[in-house]
Amino acid sequence: MSSKESSVVGSAKDFLKFINKSPSPFHAVEESKKRLLEAGFKELNEAEKWSVKPGDKFFLTRNHSTLVAFAVGGKFQPGNGFSIIGTHTDSPCLKIKPTSKIVKNGYLQVGVQLYGGGIWHTWFDRDLKLAGRVLIRNSKSQIEHKLVDIDKPLLRVSTVAIHLSRDQNEKFEFNKETTLVPILAMATNSSSEKNDGRDSPSKQTVDKHHNALLNAVANKLGCSAKDIIDLELCLADYVPGTIGGLNDDFIFCGRLDNLHSTYCALQGLLDSLKASDSLEKEPNIRMVSMFDNEEVGSESAQGAASALQEHILRRLSYDDSNASAFEQCICQSLLVSADMAHAVHPNFSEKHEEHHRPFLNKGVVLKFNANQKYASTAITSSIMREIAHEASIPIQDFVMRNDMACGSTIGPILSTRLGIPTLDLGSPQLSMHSIREMCSTSSVHLAISLFKAYFENYSKMYARIIKN
Numbered sequence: 044m045s046s047k048e049s050s051v052v053g054s055a056k057d058f059l060k061f062i063n064k065s066p067s068p069f070h071a072v073e074e075s076k077k078r079l080l081e082a083g084f085k086e087l088n089e090a091e092k093w094s095v096k097p098g099d100k101f102f103l104t105r106n107h108s109t110l111v112a113f114a115v116g117g118k119f120q121p122g123n124g125f126s127i128i129g130t131h132t133d134s135p136c137l138k139i140k141p142t143s144k145i146v147k148n149g150y151l152q153v154g155v156q157l158y159g160g161g162i163w164h165t166w167f168d169r170d171l172k173l174a175g176r177v178l179i180r181n182s183k184s185q186i187e188h189k190l191v192d193i194d195k196p197l198l199r200v201s202t203v204a205i206h207l208s209r210d211q212n213e214k215f216e217f218n219k220e221t222t223l224v225p226i227l228a229m230a231t232n233s234s235s236e237k238n239d240g241r242d243s244p245s246k247q248t249v250d251k252h253h254n255a256l257l258n259a260v261a262n263k264l265g266c267s268a269k270d271i272i273d274l275e276l277c278l279a280d281y282v283p284g285t286i287g288g289l290n291d292d293f294i295f296c297g298r299l300d301n302l303h304s305t306y307c308a309l310q311g312l313l314d315s316l317k318a319s320d321s322l323e324k325e326p327n328i329r330m331v332s333m334f335d336n337e338e339v340g341s342e343s344a345q346g347a348a349s350a351l352q353e354h355i356l357r358r359l360s361y362d363d364s365n366a367s368a369f370e371q372c373i374c375q376s377l378l379v380s381a382d383m384a385h386a387v388h389p390n391f392s393e394k395h396e397e398h399h400r401p402f403l404n405k406g407v408v409l410k411f412n413a414n415q416k417y418a419s420t421a422i423t424s425s426i427m428r429e430i431a432h433e434a435s436i437p438i439q440d441f442v443m444r445n446d447m448a449c450g451s452t453i454g455p456i457l458s459t460r461l462g463i464p465t466l467d468l469g470s471p472q473l474s475m476h477s478i479r480e481m482c483s484t485s486s487v488h489l490a491i492s493l494f495k496a497y498f499e500n501y502s503k504m505y506a507r508i509i510k511n
């Protein structure tokens with residue numbers, strides 16, 4: 044195996060480690076934090092006054108589900124640009140309802156809400172686990188935030204037998220409220236439904252969730268079910284993501300959209316800092332912003348439509364001797380909105396515009412839309428084309444067919460809010476929003492390489508643009 048081949052496989056394997064530990068946005072943020080701390084980044088608190096100077100590396104989180112990390116160039120001064128990659132941490136999933144307890148026909152079931160635009164039929168007949176966060180009251184009456192990942196096949200949404208629904212191969216229909224309800228246990232066998240009072244749930248949770256469920260969460264956290272104040276749990280495929288295909292060409296895994304971009308952006312940033320003088324000579328701040336709630340429109344305190352990105356740029360651009368430092372930084376910055384792209388599908392090639400059919404394994408895809416569903420312009424794409432060209436990294440182009448609706452990303456939202464020149468791009472994949480998606484093994488290495496080259500070279504490329 045050549046060194047290039049081994050770094051391709053090594054990147055894919057490390058990505059799988061990251062994504063398999065990230066069944067929820069909270070876990071994706073936690074895993075990113077660990078990697079940033081290992082790389083010498085320190086955590087900032089939004090509620091405190093910051094002291095940030097050239098050469099510093101920091102990150103902060105909001106709602107434990109959004110994270111912004113940045114490394115300050117050695118030559119940075121307020122008014123200089125930001126080299127940003129924006130991604131999202133959330134994926135379509137089933138989430139436990141505030142009151143989830145259902146007992147029906149001898150089964151214990153769990154009520155779920157649908158989060159985002161999933162391909163929900165792919166959630167049937169899967170072994171599902173449960174992960175997310177729990178707020179508990181500790182022995183000092185403080186409220187503690189804990190992550191939980193119950194890594195066992197705990198739940199299942201079963202299909203009905205073909206004998207009871209003969210036409211389901213012609214048309215598989217289901218009701219999102221009444222037939223997409225996971226089964227947790229048999230009511231009669233659930234000894235954990237009885238309790239001796241010692242571990243009975245707190246007032247907040249009593250009657251809302253099955254004791255069996257609360258006890259499983261409490262056991263995992265090493266606390267008592269009565270300490271649980273509230274929880275925010277999502278379901279996820281129990282089967283870990285894996286490399287597959289005859290020649291190991293593919294990654295089969297849930298949440299590629301958009302933890303693939305999130306991981307590659309983070310890794311690209313960390314790799315760009317490895318050369319000892321790379322950050323020293325940098326006039327910009329290199330930044331990765333990973334937001335929650337993209338799949339539901341980004342409108343939340345931790346979403347890309349919030350003021351978070353602006354507040355951070357303002358704080359880092361503050362200069363008491365230059366009132367326009369923030370406005371000066373905007374036009375010199377670039378936001379790369381990294382979100383997964385649609386590769387051409389062998390069985391559905393007509394779904395793609397004839398001359399824009401990205402291959403799974405031929406590089407990151409630049410996305411264009413005349414109606415601004417993607418924020419790319421000829422200027423922002425030219426910058427990335429030059430960066431990719433000089434680093435010999437392949438890239439591809441995508442535009443949606445005129446007779447089909449185009450999806451969108453955080454790119455147009457952030458570029459509208461901030462006025463920052465923006466480029467939409469992403470790695471190609473199949474089965475987007477299925478519980479189990481598919482991309483190429485090589486796409487991880489290709490995206491990391493492009494993002495590293497972007498962080499290392501954007502400020503130099505910007506300097507090469509004739510401005511008038």
Ligand SMILES: [Zn+2]
Nearest residue numbers: 300301382383
């Ligand atoms: Zn996405």
